[in-house]
Each structure stands twice: as C-alpha cells, then as structure tokens.
Amino acid sequence: MTIHAPSRETFEARLRQIGDARYHDKHPFHQLLHSGGCTPDQVRAWVINRYYYQTRIPMKDAAFMSRVTDPNLRRIWRSRIEDHDGTEPGTGGIARWLKLAEGVGLDPDYVASEVGILPATRFAVDAYVRFVRDEPLLPAVASSLTELFAPKIHSERIAGLFEHYDFANAETMSYFQNRLKEAPKDVAFGLKWVLDHAVTQADQDAAARALTFKTEVLWAQLDALYSAYVEPGRIPPGGWQPGEGLL
Ligand SMILES: O=C(O)c1cc(C(=O)O)c2c(n1)C(=O)C(=O)c1cc(C(=O)O)[nH]c1-2
Structure with a gap:
C-alpha cells in the first residue's frame, strides 16, 4: 500500500x-522596538x-548557488545576492542598513567592522549559513521561507519606527521599504519550488523541520539581544x- 503525502494545500498550511x-514578530524585543519602548542604545544594539x-544572507545564498547544477535555478536565485550587495558600491541592502546605522548615531565603519556582535548572534547566524551550505537543496530552500512572514513584520516596523522614533526618515527606513518590494518575488518562487519538490512525506517533514530551524535562528538572536540589553542587561564578554562606535 502506498501512503500518499498530504496534499500541496495541506503542506502549505503546515x-x-x-x-x-514561531516567527520572531512575537518576540518581546520586537514588540518593544515597534511600540517605541526601546532606548537609543537598545536600538543601536539591534542595528x-x-x-x-x-x-551573511548573501553569503548563504552564494553557498547555496555553489551547489546548484541547474542554470535556471541559479539565474533566479542570484537576484537575492544583488538585492543585498547592490550592483555597484553604495547600493543594495547592506549599504542601506549602514544608512540606518548612521541614522541611529553609529559610525558605519564601526558597525561594518563586526566588533561588538554578541557571541550568540554569531552562533545563530553562522548555523544558518552552514545549514544552507550543507543540507540537501530542499531544506536549504525551505529555510528561506520565513520570508513568507517578513512583509508583515517589515510593514509593522516601518509604521512603528516612524511613529515613535526621531531617527526614522526615508533614508533610514529605505532598507525595509525595499524589502517590501524584493521579498515577495523571492518567497513566491521559493514557496512554489518547495511545494513542487516536496513530494513525499519525508520531504515535507524535512522542509517543515528546516523552516522550524530557521525560526529558531531568528528567535535566538533576539533572545541574545534581550538578555544583553534589556533584561537582565548582562552584556557578555x-x-x-x-x-x-558612535559617530
Ligand atoms: O526583518 C525581519 O524580520 C527579516 C526577517 C527575515 C527572515 O524571515 O529570515 C529576513 C529579512 N528580514 C530580510 O530583510 C532579508 O533580506 C531576508 C533574507 C532572508 C533569507 O532567509 O534568505 N530572510 C530575511
């Protein structure tokens, strides 16, 4: 007897x-940030x-692409790297993030030096890069599907930061405004690819595990931030x- 995998619709609902x-929009740090409850230093620590x-996002996408044999898949995937790195110096998501850093009073060279990153942030993010580098392509793609839930958090963040913080302006918020345009195309492609390729129960389980893992990568970063800079406020060595690193 063949046991059929649950339907596409059931799998997508899962x-x-x-x-x-499990998405990190529910984390208390985001609730504090978006409601105006963060001090300037807590915002800086987040940035x-x-x-x-x-x-590390474009590095994990490059690691992914290095294993893809299908040129069609690589052609589509490479726009993710361009979104973050830009097509020339001063463009792209990383440059836009550094504009946010300046807007909250940080020296962008200090931020770019990666000094002061919490150890747990490194552990979580590095685990994501390794996961995408080492796991089969299906879980690697599925782990990017947290982006299904990102437009909602980006919209909440844009509205919340504009309402509550003086540093919010068109330039400092441009990272999130751009993601609202970029993420939907990535996630529409990624979701269809996962639904098309997860044909067995085992495939569906592996994809669901990958997505769960990724929510943990995101949640763990905010736990580290909260414990260091909010409560109990214990900054690790x-x-x-x-x-x-101020301007
Ligand atoms: O602000 C957020 O909450 C958030 C979450 C995520 C995510 O869900 O991983 C991404 C982003 N932003 C983002 O800006 C981004 O470029 C991005 C790429 C990816 C990915 O896994 O490939 N996730 C995310």
Whole structure:
C-alpha cells in the first residue's frame, strides 16, 4: 500500500502554521522596538547585531548557488545576492542598513567592522549559513521561507519606527521599504519550488523541520539581544558596550 503525502494545500498550511506559532514578530524585543519602548542604545544594539545577519544572507545564498547544477535555478536565485550587495558600491541592502546605522548615531565603519556582535548572534547566524551550505537543496530552500512572514513584520516596523522614533526618515527606513518590494518575488518562487519538490512525506517533514530551524535562528538572536540589553542587561564578554562606535 502506498501512503500518499498530504496534499500541496495541506503542506502549505503546515508551513504557514509554523510561522504563525514561531516567527520572531512575537518576540518581546520586537514588540518593544515597534511600540517605541526601546532606548537609543537598545536600538543601536539591534542595528549592530542585525548587521551580522544582513551580511551573511548573501553569503548563504552564494553557498547555496555553489551547489546548484541547474542554470535556471541559479539565474533566479542570484537576484537575492544583488538585492543585498547592490550592483555597484553604495547600493543594495547592506549599504542601506549602514544608512540606518548612521541614522541611529553609529559610525558605519564601526558597525561594518563586526566588533561588538554578541557571541550568540554569531552562533545563530553562522548555523544558518552552514545549514544552507550543507543540507540537501530542499531544506536549504525551505529555510528561506520565513520570508513568507517578513512583509508583515517589515510593514509593522516601518509604521512603528516612524511613529515613535526621531531617527526614522526615508533614508533610514529605505532598507525595509525595499524589502517590501524584493521579498515577495523571492518567497513566491521559493514557496512554489518547495511545494513542487516536496513530494513525499519525508520531504515535507524535512522542509517543515528546516523552516522550524530557521525560526529558531531568528528567535535566538533576539533572545541574545534581550538578555544583553534589556533584561537582565548582562552584556557578555565581547558584546557592544553603549558608548562605543558612535559617530
Ligand atoms: O526583518 C525581519 O524580520 C527579516 C526577517 C527575515 C527572515 O524571515 O529570515 C529576513 C529579512 N528580514 C530580510 O530583510 C532579508 O533580506 C531576508 C533574507 C532572508 C533569507 O532567509 O534568505 N530572510 C530575511
């Protein structure tokens, strides 16, 4: 007797349910940030640590592409690298993130030096890069599907930061405004690819596990931030000390 995998629709609902239950929009740090409750130093700590995630995204996409044999898949995937690195100096998501850094009073060269990144941020982000480099292509693509839930958090963030913080302006918010345009094309492609390729129960389980893993990568970064800079406020050795790296 053949046991059929659950339908495409059931599988997609399973993936969306993982986001509903585990995406980092529910983390207390984001709730604090978006409601105006962060001090300037807490915002700076977020910008410094999140920079590490930003820089590793194109590296994980390059690691992914290095294993893809299908030129069609590589051609589509490479726009992700261009979105972050830009097509010339001063363009792209990393440059836009550094504009945000300047806007919150940080020296962009300090932020780009990666000094002061929390150890747990590095561990979580590096684990994501390794996962995408080492796992089969299906879980590697599925791990990017947290982006299904990102437009909602980016919209909430743009509205919340404009409402509550003086540093919010068209330039400092441009990273998030651009993601609202870029992410939907990536995630539409990624979701279809995963739904097309996860044909067995084992495939669907592997994809769901990958997405769960990724929600943990995101959540762990905010836990580290919260514990260092909010409550109990215990900055680990090597973590950014308020006052460092200012303009
Ligand atoms: O602000 C956020 O909450 C958030 C989350 C995520 C995500 O869900 O991984 C990404 C981004 N932003 C983002 O800007 C981005 O470029 C991005 C790329 C990826 C990925 O896994 O390939 N996730 C995310």
